[in-house]
Structure formats: structure tokens, C-alpha cells
Amino acid sequence: METIELNKIKSPADIRKMDVTELKSLAAALRKTLIQKLAAHGGHAGPNLGMVEAIVALHYVFNTPQDKIVFDVSHQTYPHKMITGRMEAFTDPVHYDDVTGYTNPRESEYDLFSLGHTSSAIALASGIAKARDMVGGTENVVAVIGDGSLSGGVAFEGLDYGATLGTNFIVVVNDNDMSIAENHGGIYDNLRELRETNGTAANNLFRAFGYDYRYVAYGNDLSSLIAAFREVKDSNRPVVVHINTMKGMGLPVAECHKEQFHFTAPFDAATGALVNNASPVSYADLFATDFLEQISHNPGLVAITAGTPGVIGFGPDRRAQAGKHFIDVGIAEQQAVAMASGLAKRGATPVVGLASTFLQRAYDQFSQDIALNRQPATFLVFYGSMFGMNDETHLGFFDLALLSDIPDLPVYTPSCREEFMAMLHWSERQRQTPAVIRIPGGSVKSNPDVEILDDYLNPPYQILRKGSRVALIGVGGFLPVVTEAADILAGSGVDATVINPRQVSYLDTESIDTLRDYDVIITAEDGIVDGGYGQKVASYLGTAPVKVINLGLPKAFLNRYNAKELQSSCGMTPQQIADTVMANLRQ
């Protein structure tokens, strides 16, 4: 069987009839189709291309969906989706967007969880295995986790607990010697040692955790994988299968440029060149460029990422340039934040950059290690906006409420490029307080009307325009939006006061008290209304005659929404804001 008609593969049952030669053809066809879709559509290239054979072998050996497979991060599950009834979403461009980029139980019974944050698969699978043992069942439970994800705390917690199950529990460690970028951490020396000794090194992290252990040197070889999975199938105690795969396998440019092709925008499959290579300057670029200019005269300045250097603008070149001033702790947000406290305590100047959706992992460290100890570390929040990532697993609009309710941890909300740089520079030079700086969503904008301060410790609100009866408070990226609403109102003869609160953790009550007898105050923020900034204003003015209207996002796990439509559905366009004001003026 030379060619495989992919669209005839409706479920794993269809591949279980194949022999190894056919399976190899299948894997080749899957990979070819994957590359076509990735080139046209973009997506997680490296993780999926590296896992084609392993996913085929898993579904071939294990009796899914009775046997349960939990994929960590689940960004490597495109081949899994292809062979579990969703082939058309990969073969037919019209249907490319029928599936999400992650497992999703609403799509298929083969998908156990909606999952997009790393490192949790072992913990989730341990619960499934334990429930099986309690309520009765004999299925295999398999967790699939990449080497990069192993550094996350919950992965270790899961590994530690899972070892105690004493029954069937299979952890497949997909080791491609890469995280999104290169790996960092002591365990990676051990993984290398295991690879270099064909799994025989005396030093063995997994055995130290209490697991049986099996090594597969050729993790893209179907026969090796099938043999290994057959060996551990129905095992009656916890076992790790450590497979060595090639990230980006089969797409030469992705094999060479693993970091760039971890996740990629559409590209030319022949050359690897991005279809649209014009990327405007980003806040990450601004930060990274400025940072590199400072390191020569500030020996303690250090930028920290938790496994996502690209998020903060540090590609390989800039990392090389930064040298010891750049730290990647691996996927380990708790470590990044707690370590920043230690760095600040000893006189260094740490700047930690985190994606909004991932900083959730470190809430306790923000509270205990940073805020309670008032260590002067700076935190930059990227993608904290409705205009950022829009998968239900990667939403960026919860951080504002989350962090601004921690005591002694001011959350700054710059509204433009100049204000961002001023807040960053102030925070880097002061030693009095931690500071969270939430980067505005959307493209980089300038605003000459925004007043720059030398000192942002407890800053007063800036009154950009002084009007009467109506006040519009625009948080961060919504300052230009409410300013535009004020322009519209001016056309109707209404002079609105426009306010930049600068930070959202504490109210400038002196400024707010001047609004008590206004007709209406509108707050607009790029985050959920519940627990957010606006509600603090509404509460503070709960006994005042002024009407307070809080605009923001609903508390919901939205999925793949259109940001412009969302803005509009929340009544947050300039025209809508102006209309709301007009409807609430006193007669």
C-alpha cells in the first residue's frame, strides 16, 4: 500500500488493521498533509511534526477511547485529531478552522480535557487512574508530556504522586531536547545523559521518582515505538516511556530553526519564509531594545522569562547579546517570580516578563514572595488584553482583577509607548515597591497628551481633559478609546472629563471625589468587569448621586472570539460609549 487515502481514516479502528508498512505510509501522508496546512494556516509546527509517529503508535497499540490518553499542553495533537474523526479539518482548507489547536471534549470523545497550559497532564491522568481503580476499570491511562513541560511545578507534583498509584499508569516523555526555546534546568542534563547512554545511565530522574523506565532511542520510528508501547501496555505499575523525537521532523526548515517553528504564522513550505514578514515594532521589541542598551552600566539588571523568551522580545540574537543578564528558568512561572524576589533582595534589578494567561501559575508567589515582602521587582504582563490570544485556554483578560486585588502590588496600566517606557524606567531605578506593568493591547501607539512622571509611587490620576457632568476613565489601552468618545460627545456639546488612572490597584480618591456630583462616570478596562478596576470606583461612590457604569468583559471562557465584535458586544466602542453617556445624562 503505497498511498493512503487519509479521508478514509475515520477513527483509530481504521489504523489498527494496518501493518507497519502501511502505518509508515500513513505517517508520511499525515506529515505531508500537516505541512500543507501549517504552511497555509500557521500553527504549532514543531510539536506536531515531531509527534506524528508516536501518536499513530499510541492509537495503534492502545485501545482508545477506552484507554485514556491525556496530552500535555495538547498543542501536539493535530495528528491525533486527524486519526480520531477530524481528518477533513486538515485535508480541506475550507474546514481548517473547524477544529481548535488544542484538545477539546466538545469536539471528540478522544479529547479528554480542554487544555492549553503546560505541565498538568500527569496530574490530570493520575486522577483518571485513581478513579479507575476506585470505581472499577481496566483501561490503560497514559499521560504524554514533553521535556520542556517537565520543568513546571505541577508536572513534578504529578510525577511524585503518580508514582504512588501502584497500578497501571504510563507517562510518555516526549524528549526532543527543546522547550519552546532551548531547555534550562538541572533535569535536562540528566535527560541528555539518558539519551547519550541509551537510557542506561545510573542517574535516572524517573527511577528516582519511583517509576519503571523504558527508553526509546528512535522516537520517530514506528516499530520501536510500537514495541515499547506494547511492552508497557497493561503494566500493573507506574512506568515512564522516554522517547527521543525530532522536533519539526520532516520539514527541514523546522528541524533547523526549532524555536522559530515551534509556532509559526503561514510560510512558504519550500523555503520556510513567512508569507507576511512585515512585523511592526512591538512593546516586546521596545522593552528588549531598551534593556540591552542599559546592561553595560547596570550590572544587576536582569530579564527573566519562564520558557517564553519570544513573548518578551528575546530571540536568539538578543539572548546572546544579553548574556548573563538574561535568564530563562524554563517553564516554571513560580520559580521566575519567587526568584525575582531573591534577586531584588540581594540588590539586583529583575524584570520578569510573563504572558497574562500563564502568570496565573504564580499567584501565590506574587502575593507571598513579592508583595508581602515588598521586593522591588518589575513584572511586565504581555497579551493582557482582549486583543491578545483568543483560545479559551489562553485568555488574557483575567490578570487585571487577579493581580490588582493583591495588597502592596501596584498594577500599572500604561496607555501608550511613552508612558510604558517611563513606568518601566522608574520601576527599574526605584527600590521601594514591586510593580506590575500591564502592556496595552494592540499595536504600539504614541500619545503626546499623556503626562510623564518621574516618580510613579502612588501617582495621582491624570486629568487629560477637564469637562463637567461626565467623566470617562480609560484604563491602559482604553484611554485612547474613551478620548475618542469624548471627541464624539464634544460634537454634541457635552464636555467630558477624561481621566488616565495610571494604575488600578488603589483609587486616587481625591480625584474621584471631585466627580461625586457629576451625572455619569464611565470606566472602561481591558479585562473582566467582575473584580476589576471599575467596580472599585462603583463601590467607592456607592452612596454618591453620580451614576457609575463599568465597561469591560464578561466573566466567561470565551473561545476564538473576534476581538472587534467582542468590544462592540461589550458596548466599548467610542460611539457606544458616547451613546451610553447621552442616555444617562440628567434631564
Place this chain on the structure above:
Amino acid sequence: METIELNKIKSPADIRKMDVTELKSLAAALRKTLIQKLAAHGGHAGPNLGMVEAIVALHYVFNTPQDKIVFDVSHQTYPHKMITGRMEAFTDPVHYDDVTGYTNPRESEYDLFSLGHTSSAIALASGIAKARDMVGGTENVVAVIGDGSLSGGVAFEGLDYGATLGTNFIVVVNDNDMSIAENHGGIYDNLRELRETNGTAANNLFRAFGYDYRYVAYGNDLSSLIAAFREVKDSNRPVVVHINTMKGMGLPVAECHKEQFHFTAPFDAATGALVNNASPVSYADLFATDFLEQISHNPGLVAITAGTPGVIGFGPDRRAQAGKHFIDVGIAEQQAVAMASGLAKRGATPVVGLASTFLQRAYDQFSQDIALNRQPATFLVFYGSMFGMNDETHLGFFDLALLSDIPDLPVYTPSCREEFMAMLHWSERQRQTPAVIRIPGGSVKSNPDVEILDDYLNPPYQILRKGSRVALIGVGGFLPVVTEAADILAGSGVDATVINPRQVSYLDTESIDTLRDYDVIITAEDGIVDGGYGQKVASYLGTAPVKVINLGLPKAFLNRYNAKELQSSCGMTPQQIADTVMANLRQ
């Protein structure tokens, strides 16, 4: 030198002049004094008694405070406080409360952080070491962590990163073969193997993470400890010193009953009997008793703790009785919450009990693994109240805002025993939603006026009393408080509506809309005002004529406060609430 005059020890410099014989006398005197204070005052007995020699040896060998020691949890630092200038707080009962139970930089330069949550010391110390290497310095950096704390995700993250430092970094693992209760996790088999082989086992967790390794079999022997610490002092690469100590050493009853004497109330030093042994029934007792009655007919019912079985009412006897229905995952909150998702997914009925202050560690798992996936797991929040723990590191009034702003995760606030049991039983039998049940603060109370529902999915508010002009909404434990305020108001001829919201994640807008033309609404909750329930009401009614006043706690890291005084300072006594109403009635 037979006897040591403890009050002459003003700093570690005073002990560095001693010989080993004198140091042994010192340790004996410290222990004797510690036992006297512990018996009279209560405190963390086991951890401190076990670490007397190690702490003496650390300060003897290392040049503190130039050399830096970060103590994990820091509940073992009583001997450290004694020899770093705070002896009087242990020798003189008048001064017993001059020091906190944890390290605190405001007390001493020898205390590096305010620290009370476990597992963070390695991460914090790694930051100090890295800063030393960047800005210049040659001091030793030492993290001291117990075996029980090693199971926390951030401990593993720290261990993983710390191995890459490549310079002086010393991790002292204090292994007493106990967490608060017994240890759980695969790594503990490895620790036992290391103890049993005098540190020579080929399987070695610490070497697998990349550390040099040294074992001290007699971790309460000063000579052994001094030799080991001298050996690693000024080492130029990361090293683990694994010391085997005896928890509760020197107090026979604490050596025998390690769990009970981890933390103890005042006791008779001779017999170990608690001075005040009459403990009223607690919500934890109610839960545990009820749970044990159900397990015979519910094979999938499972109670989960993250290393604190006592918090949820499961002492050794009840754990034995529960058998496989009880899981202690070790100190690993992320694992507890994510695992519950897996358990629920596979048809089991998990009930996870967490202390308010520690659940912060699992915010991301609550959001991603539980809420986003809508798994029907039940979470009981203990000590979520101003009337719970009052150390700045262990506050219990942030959870309400924290969890209630997560979508699809209803946070229930029972106000009395009957309502708690009804919510618990409903949550255990339904399969539609996760549920957080926040146990009311203070003692267990009954309230026959509270209406019990069969189904708590999106419950309406209960109107306990229908009045006019004034509404009092009492969340959880504050329902009886506002009811008492209503009684006072009735004496002044004001009929207040009294409302039990039952849950605080979503507003019952139908009920709230009936209050729009009232004079005043007061909300009272046992949590911070910012981001809490009351602000949702104020925001929703921001354009209505009614005044809304939100009562709750300030957003602050309060320390060792008096709860009654705090309640009063927040205007939350019944009389104060009644007075606030009277001051806000329309004329």
C-alpha cells in the same frame, strides 16, 4: 562549661567562640527553654525541636548574616531567633509574643523574608545567589527545606533551576521522614533508600537534578553537622546536604506523636496532655464524620488533602477508617486540584479540602483544569475568614475575591451548619458543575431560618425577612451578623430586608432589581472588599438611586490582628451596621 547563660547569647558571634562541648550544652539549653515556651505558649513543636543542632551548626559554620540562610516555611526558626538577638522572647514569658512564629525581616537582619507558605526557599535563595554572582559577592547562600516541603511544585522548580547556577548554592534538606503528617509521593521512597544506604544508593533524586550530594546520618549530632557544613562551605557549585533529623527531638511525647506535635496548643510538658482539651465540634468534624458514613455506599467518593489532613478533620484514626477513600497528595495543591478534575472526569466524586491561604497555589488549576472543563469536583475552603489564622503569611480573607472571579466556578457561602451540609450533599451527588463551598468562620452555628434547597445550581437569593427601604445582604458567616443588625433596626422602627445570597460568583439580578428604589443596601462579607461580592452589587446598581455600602476587610497584609477589633474597625458589628443604615436613610 556545664550550663549556658542563654541571655548572654546576643548574636551568632557569641557561639562561634565555643567548642563543640559548649555547643552541645548550648543546644541542650536551647531545647529545654524551647520546650518550656512551647508548653506554656504553644507553637510549632516538632519542627523546632528537630532542628536545634542544625541551626546552631549553621550559624556556627556560616558567617551569618553575611552568609545568607533562607528557611523554608520558616516555622522551624525558633532556635534561629534565639541565637540571633531575640533570646528574651523565649526565656521571658512576658516577651513571648515579641516575635512572630516565622522569619520576619522587620525583626532581624538575619531574617531574609516574611515566609510561611512551604516550598519556596530554594527559589528565593536561587535569586539571592544569582544576584550575588551578578553584582559581586562571595557569601554562601543556603536554603533549608524539609522533606515534607519538597513535594511542592515550586520546590522542584527551584531545585531544577538552582542546579544550573554553577556557583555556590547549598540546599540543606532536613529529612525527618515526616510532613505535617506522614509523607506521600514517589520521592519519599528515594529519600528512604538514601537513608537506609547512608546516602550511597545509586538512585539519587538530588544527583538526578544535578547536585553534588552529601549525607549526614545523624542530623542531631553537632559534630557531624559541623563537619558536613564545613565541607560544603564556599563550595563553588550547587550541593545538597541531606541531613536525617528527629522531629520533636528531646520531647518524648513529640517524638512519639509527631503529627499531633507538629503544631500544638499549650500542653503539660511532663505528660504531653493539652492544657485545654475541650475542643467543640468543628466544620471539619462534621465533614469527616458525614464522609465516613457515606463511603460504604459510594465507591467513588474520595477526600483529598494536600498535606494538611488535620485541616479537613482527618486524624490518623479517620484516615485508617477511610482507607482508599482518603488521599493525601503531600504538600502539592496544584496536584490536588488538577487530580480532582481527572477523578471527576472518570466518574469519581472528589472532595478536596484546602486551607484558604494555601489554595492560592492552585489558582491556575481551579481556572483551567476545573472551571474551564466544568468537572464536578467539590472544594471545601477552611479558615476562609477573618476569624481564622492571623499571621500575615496565613491570611484567610483573599480567597473569596480570588475564586469568585473565575468563570463557571460557583463559590457557595453557607451561613450555618444545615446549609453547609445541604450544599455539600448536593455537590457530591450532582455532575453538572464544580462547586467551591466556603466554610463560615468561627464556631459551628445552626440557623433554623435558613431555607435548605435540594438543588443549588444557580440558586436564587433567600429573602429571610422582607422589609422595605433597607436591605442587608450577609455573606456566609455574616448572615447572622446582619440579622442581628436587622433586629436592632426593628427596635428603631426600621424594617430591613435580610438576604442570604447563598453564592457569590453570580448575582441573582431578579432579587437585586427589587432593591433599586430602596434607600440603602449594605453588603457584608468575610473577605476583602476589593474584588469581592459587594462590589459586584455596587457595580450592577451603579445607575440606580439606591445607596450601596460594601462592608468587608481592607486589602492589606494584616499581621497578628485581633479579629474582634478588626471586625469593629471595619464597621461590621451589628450595632455599627444598624448605625450605618440609620445614617443613610433618606430624609
